[in-house]
Amino acid sequence: MKNNLLFLLLLSLNSILLAQPFTDINAGLLGVGRSSVAWADFDLDGDLDVLISGNQGSGPYVAEIYRNDNGSFININAGIPGFDNSAVAWGDYDNDGDPDILATGRSTGNIHTWLYRNDNGNFTQINAGFPDIGSYGAVAWGDIDGDGDLDALISGNYSTSLFQNKNGVFTNLNYSLPGVSNISLNILDLDNDGDLDLFIMGDAGGWPIAVVCRNDEGNFTILDNNGILPLSAGSSSWTDYDNDKDLDILVTGFDQYLEPKTSIFTNDGALNFTNVWPGLPGAALGTGAWGDYDNDGDADIVLTGQNAACGSLSSMVFRNDANNNFTDINAPLDGAERGSAAWADFDNDGDLDIIISGFNGSGMPTTKLYLNTLGSNSFSTAVAPTVPENLNTEVTAQGVVLRWDKSSDDHTLQDAITYNLRMGSLPGLQDIYPSNTDPTGFSLLYKPGNLGNSNEWNLYLPDGTYYWTVQSIDHGYKASDLAEEQMFTISTVGLGELSKDLINCYPNPFVDNFSIASTDEGRIEIINLQGKTYYAGSTETKASINTKEWPSGVYIVKLRGTDRTSERLIIKK
Numbered sequence: 001m002k003n004n005l006l007f008l009l010l011l012s013l014n015s016i017l018l019a020q021p022f023t024d025i026n027a028g029l030l031g032v033g034r035s036s037v038a039w040a041d042f043d044l045d046g047d048l049d050v051l052i053s054g055n056q057g058s059g060p061y062v063a064e065i066y067r068n069d070n071g072s073f074i075n076i077n078a079g080i081p082g083f084d085n086s087a088v089a090w091g092d093y094d095n096d097g098d099p100d101i102l103a104t105g106r107s108t109g110n111i112h113t114w115l116y117r118n119d120n121g122n123f124t125q126i127n128a129g130f131p132d133i134g135s136y137g138a139v140a141w142g143d144i145d146g147d148g149d150l151d152a153l154i155s156g157n158y159s160t161s162l163f164q165n166k167n168g169v170f171t172n173l174n175y176s177l178p179g180v181s182n183i184s185l186n187i188l189d190l191d192n193d194g195d196l197d198l199f200i201m202g203d204a205g206g207w208p209i210a211v212v213c214r215n216d217e218g219n220f221t222i223l224d225n226n227g228i229l230p231l232s233a234g235s236s237s238w239t240d241y242d243n244d245k246d247l248d249i250l251v252t253g254f255d256q257y258l259e260p261k262t263s264i265f266t267n268d269g270a271l272n273f274t275n276v277w278p279g280l281p282g283a284a285l286g287t288g289a290w291g292d293y294d295n296d297g298d299a300d301i302v303l304t305g306q307n308a309a310c311g312s313l314s315s316m317v318f319r320n321d322a323n324n325n326f327t328d329i330n331a332p333l334d335g336a337e338r339g340s341a342a343w344a345d346f347d348n349d350g351d352l353d354i355i356i357s358g359f360n361g362s363g364m365p366t367t368k369l370y371l372n373t374l375g376s377n378s379f380s381t382a383v384a385p386t387v388p389e390n391l392n393t394e395v396t397a398q399g400v401v402l403r404w405d406k407s408s409d410d411h412t413l414q415d416a417i418t419y420n421l422r423m424g425s426l427p428g429l430q431d432i433y434p435s436n437t438d439p440t441g442f443s444l445l446y447k448p449g450n451l452g453n454s455n456e457w458n459l460y461l462p463d464g465t466y467y468w469t470v471q472s473i474d475h476g477y478k479a480s481d482l483a484e485e486q487m488f489t490i491s492t493v494g495l496g497e498l499s500k501d502l503i504n505c506y507p508n509p510f511v512d513n514f515s516i517a518s519t520d521e522g523r524i525e526i527i528n529l530q531g532k533t534y535y536a537g538s539t540e541t542k543a544s545i546n547t548k549e550w551p552s553g554v555y556i557v558k559l560r561g562t563d564r565t566s567e568r569l570i571i572k573k
Helices: 002-019
Strands: 022-024 033-040 049-055 062-069 072-075 084-091 100-107 110-119 122-126 138-142 151-156 159-166 169-172 181-188 197-203 208-216 219-223 232-239 248-254 260-267 273-275 288-291 300-306 313-320 326-328 337-344 353-359 365-372 392-396 399-403 418-424 456-459 464-473 486-490 503-506 513-518 522-528 533-539 542-546 553-561 565-572
Touching (some): 033 353, 049 353, 049 365, 100 138, 100 151, 151 197, 248 300, 260 300, 300 337, 300 353
Parallel strands (some): 033 084, 033 337
Antiparallel strands (some): 022 365, 084 100, 100 110, 110 122, 138 151, 151 159, 208 219, 248 260, 260 273, 288 300, 313 326, 399 456, 418 464, 513 542, 553 565
């Protein structure tokens, strides 16, 4: 009987420990509120260091870089002026192999936007000509033009600007992008057409907005009727959480009634988003971020911020149990608001740890680093995962499917490795699908790969010849070399007979209109891949069709002629 009781006690204790895998390591980091945190290996020694900025509650604002020395964090006193209400992002804008800093916020007496160049661990302020955004802004890096360097997106104070990087010199492209405050920003390919789109969410002046800015060959089309709940003073995080080969979004923040909200919107691949109602607690003034903490190949969630009850705040981890079921693992994390949280494997043991900053329940600024105890908990320097092998290509009626074997890593489990795709119109280029790497494949950003955990990806592409390669990235953001570059050709994108002497659609892809030319009279019907009809009519030899109100995606043109039938696939960007 006693043995049975002991067994049950041990089983119960084991279940509790498994349910709470995070431990505060008392890292000695400065406590900050109205803050930002960001990870990068600034000294290139094989482990992740951390940048922390914000308000100490009393005394000057701070912006400190902590060097990771075998799991202990040393303030390097980088000499960067402090700022709060801040946003920071690491990125190697000058392609010299080490990460630089883009930041915005409020320093003592003024507001500013800063660019700091990293010169072997010494940080020099660069006058890049960026607007002084100040409080409640946001910044993001991304290779918008596919030329192998990072461009800068800066938003705040009800303006948003995209700056093109040419050899370290930034030029405002003067796009008409939505201006907001209390912002979340992302740069990523949302419609799988091979170029980087923008997501902008925040306060547009008394009401929140959430817009997708679709990249149409260098021009941006604003899609505000996309199904995503607009929020402000929160966060947005993207991943393919449902493994259907497109990016979905986790959003947090205040709605128009100042109620904290948290939700997940699944992407149908054509920039239409549907709320999956995951039952997560509402949160604002904090962070919701995807990360696979248990290495099972699906994305879990860390959620911090202010909750609906007056004065209530929390920091929680939710395990992804598939089918839109998320379970609170009761991680022993201190609640925080007006701060920031970020996943990273700081000890290189193959699992994701968490850093959380902000004001705690007593109103005091705090920064906590939580060790994920599921791994070995043995500190090491990062070794890159293996290079992906057996790259192969399948050209289909819907475009192309890219596949490769999963990589392996010394610590990160195979299913948790992410992948980064590069594709160009000529060997070595990335003008079709930017990888945020330099031409050699050196990663310019410290983040998961642009395809998430998937080792198979679908792209909708027009006729042409393409060159592609892929690399693997582990939890410590260490990237493998690029795999040997592959080539494929799409000669005719279409379905059925595909007889060009019967029907021709141009341009393809198209934006707001396209034309159909036919050698046969007949009945035309245009449907999407789900079978919804967008156009029906008859034609003699040519028809011009206005598609301005159509959502982005893939459509099938069906022509029923007098004695033949033909189908063609067309793509709206």
